[in-house]
Amino acid sequence: MMKKLMSELGKNKKGATAIEYALLASMVAVAAIGGLTAFSDSFLGMSDNTVTTIEDAINRD
Template sequence: MTNRFYSNLFRNEKGATAIEYGLLAAMIVIAAISGLNSFSSSFLNMSNNTTAAVQEATSNSQ
């Protein structure tokens, strides 16, 4: 009975597949967060540059 339990345990791959999908989902989330983080930094710099240019242009015209 014990040998059958262990042989079935090692042949059952449902748990391994679930863990693999979980790891894949975690890697996708980490990649998305890091991508959004670098995008937000670039977007913030672009926004600050645009704001500074608009302020400079409006202060020169007065």
């Protein structure tokens, strides 16, 4: 009975493939979050500069 169970588990590759895809997706998500976190300070500085430039252009008399 145990040999039959082990042989059946050895044949089933669907679960392993699903786990591999889940691990790959989680690594991509972690990399994306890390990249966005690193880029956020630069983006905030750039958007602040843009807002200041637009405000200066509007308030010129």
